[in-house]
Amino acid sequence: MFPRTLLCLAIASGSSAALADTVWLKNGDRLTGTIKLFDGGKLLLQTDYGGAITLDWNKVATLESDRELLVKQGDFIGERAKSLQRSEDGKVILANGEEPKMVELASIQQILKPKPVLEDFVWKGNVDLSFDYKRAEKDTDDYDVDFKTQARHGSWRHNAKGGYNREYQNKVETTDNWSAEYALDHFIDEQWFWQGRLEYKHDNVEDLRRQRTVGTGPGYQFWDNELGAFSLASLANRTDHQYANGGKENFYALSVKWDYNRYLVGKNFELFSSGEVGKPLAGVADYTLDAEVGLRYKVTDWASLNMKAQKDIVSGSEGEIDETRYTIGFGVGW
Structure with missing residues (x-):
C-alpha cells in the first residue's frame, strides 16, 4: 500500500x-x-x-x-x-x-489566454464605495459610489465611468449629483488612437443642473502594461448647460484628458489620477476642470482600500462650481 x-x-x-x-x-x-x-x-x-x-x-x-x-x-x-x-x-x-x-x-x-468569441478580449475595472457618518453639532451623512471599467478587443477600447454622491447635514440634503461617461478608442497603431466620448452630469442641488458634453479627438497611449498605464487625449467638444432657473447655454471648447495609474510595492499599492481640463472657445466660461487623484491599497486579489481627492470647477459661467471632496472607502476590482 x-x-x-x-x-x-x-x-x-x-x-x-x-x-x-x-x-x-x-x-x-x-x-x-x-x-x-x-x-x-x-x-x-x-x-x-x-x-x-x-x-x-x-x-x-x-x-x-x-x-x-x-x-x-x-x-x-x-x-x-x-x-x-x-x-x-x-x-x-x-x-x-x-x-x-x-x-x-x-x-x-x-x-x-484566449477567450470564447472575443479571443483577445481584456476587461478590467473597479468599484469604490465610501460612507461618512458624523454625529456632532452638525449631523452629516455622506454616500459616495464610483465605478470605472475598461474593455479592449483588437484595435477597439471601451471606457466607461460614473459616480454618485449624496450628502445630508442635519437631515437637510446639501449634495445630490451623479455622472456617467462613455468613450470609445480606436487604435491607429500601437500608441496613437482616436477617441469619441459622451458625458452627462446631473445635479439636483446646484444652480447648474445638467451638463452634456460630446467630443472627439486624437489620443496617445504612452504605456499600458501590468505595472500601469498612462494616456492623453486632446478633444474638441460641444457642451450644453441647463440651469435651475430654466436658462440654457452651449459652447464649444478644447480640452485635454489624462488617465494614469501606477502599481507600487509588488502591486500592493496603486497610485491613480484621471481628469480633464478644458478651455471654451467663446467667453461663456473661463475654464473647466474635473479631476481626481488617489491611492488604492490591495487587501486581497479583489478587495482594496482607497483614498481619493476630487476637484470639480466651472469658472466664469452663470452657475459657477468649485467643489473639492476627500473620501476614504473600500472597493472591489477585477
Missing part, C-alpha cells in the same frame, strides 16, 4: 511539473509558473513560491507552455498556439498541430 501511494504522488508531482509554464532568462535563470499575460513589454508569471512576478521581455531568452495561448505579432490579428515550445535564445516555437512556426520574441506584441 505504501509503495503504491508513493507512486501516485510521484505521478501527480510529475504531471504538475509538466503542466507548469517555464521561462528561461538570458542570465541563465529558469522560472516556472503560469504565464498570465504579456503586454507592453512586461511578462506576468504567476508562481507558487513568489506570487505574481513581472519580468522585462528583453530579459527573456525563450519560454514554453503546454496551454493554448493567443500570440499577437505586430498587428491586431492573433494566432492561437496549442502550445509554446522552447527554442534558441530570442525565439520561441508556436505549435498549432501543423508545422511548428518559429518566431522572434521581439516580434511578439501580446500573449494572453
Whole structure:
C-alpha cells in the first residue's frame, strides 16, 4: 500500500511539473509558473513560491507552455498556439498541430489566454464605495459610489465611468449629483488612437443642473502594461448647460484628458489620477476642470482600500462650481 501511494504522488508531482509554464532568462535563470499575460513589454508569471512576478521581455531568452495561448505579432490579428515550445535564445516555437512556426520574441506584441468569441478580449475595472457618518453639532451623512471599467478587443477600447454622491447635514440634503461617461478608442497603431466620448452630469442641488458634453479627438497611449498605464487625449467638444432657473447655454471648447495609474510595492499599492481640463472657445466660461487623484491599497486579489481627492470647477459661467471632496472607502476590482 505504501509503495503504491508513493507512486501516485510521484505521478501527480510529475504531471504538475509538466503542466507548469517555464521561462528561461538570458542570465541563465529558469522560472516556472503560469504565464498570465504579456503586454507592453512586461511578462506576468504567476508562481507558487513568489506570487505574481513581472519580468522585462528583453530579459527573456525563450519560454514554453503546454496551454493554448493567443500570440499577437505586430498587428491586431492573433494566432492561437496549442502550445509554446522552447527554442534558441530570442525565439520561441508556436505549435498549432501543423508545422511548428518559429518566431522572434521581439516580434511578439501580446500573449494572453484566449477567450470564447472575443479571443483577445481584456476587461478590467473597479468599484469604490465610501460612507461618512458624523454625529456632532452638525449631523452629516455622506454616500459616495464610483465605478470605472475598461474593455479592449483588437484595435477597439471601451471606457466607461460614473459616480454618485449624496450628502445630508442635519437631515437637510446639501449634495445630490451623479455622472456617467462613455468613450470609445480606436487604435491607429500601437500608441496613437482616436477617441469619441459622451458625458452627462446631473445635479439636483446646484444652480447648474445638467451638463452634456460630446467630443472627439486624437489620443496617445504612452504605456499600458501590468505595472500601469498612462494616456492623453486632446478633444474638441460641444457642451450644453441647463440651469435651475430654466436658462440654457452651449459652447464649444478644447480640452485635454489624462488617465494614469501606477502599481507600487509588488502591486500592493496603486497610485491613480484621471481628469480633464478644458478651455471654451467663446467667453461663456473661463475654464473647466474635473479631476481626481488617489491611492488604492490591495487587501486581497479583489478587495482594496482607497483614498481619493476630487476637484470639480466651472469658472466664469452663470452657475459657477468649485467643489473639492476627500473620501476614504473600500472597493472591489477585477
